[in-house]
Amino acid sequence: MIAGAAARVAAGPTERDAGGSYAEFCANCHGPQLEGGKGPRLVGGQLKHGGDEASLVRSIRDGYREAGMPGFARAMSPAETLALATFIRETSTRRVDPEPVNDRPLPLGVQQSEEHAxxxxxxxxxxxxxxxxxxxxxxxxxxxxxxxxxxxxxxxxxxxxxxxxxxxxxxxxxxxxxxxxxxxxxxxxxxxxxxxxxxxxxxxxxxxxxxxxxxxxxxxxxxxxxxxxxxxxxxxxxxxxxxxxxxxxxxxxxxxxxxxxxxxxxxxxxxxxxxxxxxxxxxxxxxxxxxxxxxxxxxxxxxxxxxxxxxxxxxxxxxxxxxxxxxxxxxxxxxxxxxxxxxxxxxxxxxxxxxxxxxxxxxxxxxxxxxxxxxxxxxxxxxxxxxxxxxxxxxxxxxxxxxxxxxxxxxxxxxxxxxxxxxxxxxxxxxxxxxxxxxxxxxxxxxxxxxxxxxxxxxxxxxxxxxxxx
Ligand code: HEC
Missing domain, CATH: 2.120.10.30 (TolB, C-terminal domain)
Known part of the structure; x- marks a missing residue:
């Protein structure tokens, strides 16, 4: 047996894409751009319950019922939940650290870094x-x-x-x-x-x-x-x-x-x-x-x-x-x-x-x-x-x-x-x-x-x- 064979590779056509899941289940509370609404913003700062993959999965799966956030364990498969967490990390990072669309000319003069100029x-x-x-x-x-x-x-x-x-x-x-x-x-x-x-x-x-x-x-x-x-x-x-x-x-x-x-x-x-x-x-x-x-x-x-x-x-x-x-x-x-x-x-x-x-x-x-x-x-x-x-x-x-x-x-x-x-x-x-x-x-x-x-x-x-x- 291959080690880790318990993990399931999900390539099924029935699996939703993360952007679609977000629009369907989350956008009305967290805003179409993750900017927040009835629920807190999911971009541009620290998340109260953690912004790493595991914390996001937990938030989505279990929810915070008393605070008004339903859990999605039944609506989404574990694989879809994971992809949605990846989508949130991608969107929030890109908002503050966008990919360059072009490259700049080389800077002239001395550049500073932490250890060496x-x-x-x-x-x-x-x-x-x-x-x-x-x-x-x-x-x-x-x-x-x-x-x-x-x-x-x-x-x-x-x-x-x-x-x-x-x-x-x-x-x-x-x-x-x-x-x-x-x-x-x-x-x-x-x-x-x-x-x-x-x-x-x-x-x-x-x-x-x-x-x-x-x-x-x-x-x-x-x-x-x-x-x-x-x-x-x-x-x-x-x-x-x-x-x-x-x-x-x-x-x-x-x-x-x-x-x-x-x-x-x-x-x-x-x-x-x-x-x-x-x-x-x-x-x-x-x-x-x-x-x-x-x-x-x-x-x-x-x-x-x-x-x-x-x-x-x-x-x-x-x-x-x-x-x-x-x-x-x-x-x-x-x-x-x-x-x-x-x-x-x-x-x-x-x-x-x-x-x-x-x-x-x-x-x-x-x-x-x-x-x-x-x-x-x-x-x-x-x-x-x-x-x-x-x-x-x-x-x-x-x-x-x-x-x-x-x-x-x-x-x-x-x-x-x-x-x-x-x-x-x-x-x-x-x-x-x-x-x-x-x-x-x-x-x-x-x-x-x-x-x-x-x-x-x-x-x-x-x-x-x-x-x-x-
Ligand atoms: C009915 C409104 C509602 C919906 C729908 C909803 N949420 Fe939430 N969500 C909230 C509220 C309210 C909180 C704040 C919970 C708290 O303060 O503990 C929250 C908290 C969260 C958190 C934790 C934020 C933090 O600061 O740690 C995450 C992550 C999250 N939601 C993601 C999602 C995702 C992904 C979906 C869609 C699958 C979703 N939510 C759907 C209302 C909603």
Missing amino acids: YRIEEVAGDLDVPWSIAFLPDGRLLVTERAGRLRVIEHGQLRPEMIGGLPPVVVKDEAGLMSVVADPDFAHHGWIYLSFSDPGPDDTAMTKIIRARLQGWQLVDPQPIFSIPPEKYQKGYVLFGCRLVFDGDYLFFSVGVRGLEEGVSNDAQNLALPNGKIHRVFHDGKIPPDNPFVHQPDAFPSIWARGVRNPQGLARDPRDGTLWETEHGPRGGDELNHIERGKNYGWPLITYGMNYDGTPVSDQTAAPGLEQPVVDWTPSIAASEIEFYTGDKFPRWRNQLFAGSLATQKLLRLVIDRGRVTHTEEIFKGLGRVRDIKTGPDGLIYIALESIGKPGKIVRLVPADQGGAR
Whole structure:
């Protein structure tokens, strides 16, 4: 039996959407915009009975009869109640912290934050959805453009030449060229690793990872690191993952659940499939004999952990080697997870999110045997890459986790202490969709920003007191 099988995945067409439930049952007392009426306002401030998911569910289910609030346990299923709580959290947060509709130009001059004053410098512009960046030992910076190009920034200049020898990549919706990382021993044998959306038959696609040696402007000796037979590819150009991170002899990578955004599958729970999993292999793609499911018949042997949805952030804590992951939930329920060997992170059996149309995904947010996220971002921030800062230019940021967001265009700083987030700061918001974050060999923080309807760019954070290029 799968741990947590008691949770029910609710995908039935009979389930009401949360906006509809609100209009039907709540709007006449709490106002059409949640602004209040006969009942108190549900947006724009602290709620007396609590604004977290569990408190909202309790308020809705049990009501406060003596104060004039009926309970809705009979009118709504547990899954619908959960989706309604998600809807209230989404609406109330968006009211005070709206998503940027566009991105602002980079601010000039010194920016203040809690621990460090800094400036933002543009390193390179004119990039088409810069998805991932990786430094080489000689200081060159590799950049993937989602459209299927691998670029080089050298001495602060984006080189016009393109690196040749890339695999064919399907470019559509979220599909394209994704991560690039250089082997820790790149100086010795020149391997770089790429993850991308591989085109399959009949409009299908799947995450694939290769490595190849970079010689001059050419990739040579390509070797597969992760792939599945094309007849197992699925339709849909979303939910690919895919980040790569080295840890000693191992390479960890994240694979999205694939399929269509609105069609919730159980593939992330199925150990026979690589979808919706965190994987661990040796640098050459071979399977470590101590992976958790290698002795289980039919299990995909590279699986390290399961039950993730669309993991677009992966990082190793330099202090203790623990692995951290961020993923896109559906509507609500983006997560930061502390990934441990063999564990199950619950998608889609438990989630704080709901379907895009407001119908529930599950009737539970927690269940025995399924891990809770360390952070639940509801409403979704569209969580992208995470990076532990390891440089020396911002000493009070050392070993803290920087997290990027696409939809809210935020760079977040998270202080992690013994597996918990003890403090969060929003460093900036609204400068573009934060795709990637890396500590440079110069100790500065490099960030790939995707702009809406304009070319994207690479920027870096420079201490305010450090003489910069401008
Ligand atoms: C007949 C009017 C009425 C309806 C219908 C109603 N409520 Fe309420 N609601 C109230 C009142 C009055 C309170 C204040 C209870 C109190 O002060 O303890 C309240 C309290 C609440 C609270 C707690 C607020 C806080 O500050 O902690 C929540 C959450 C809530 N309602 C949500 C809902 C939702 C969701 C619906 C629809 C499913 C709903 N209510 C339908 C009248 C209503």
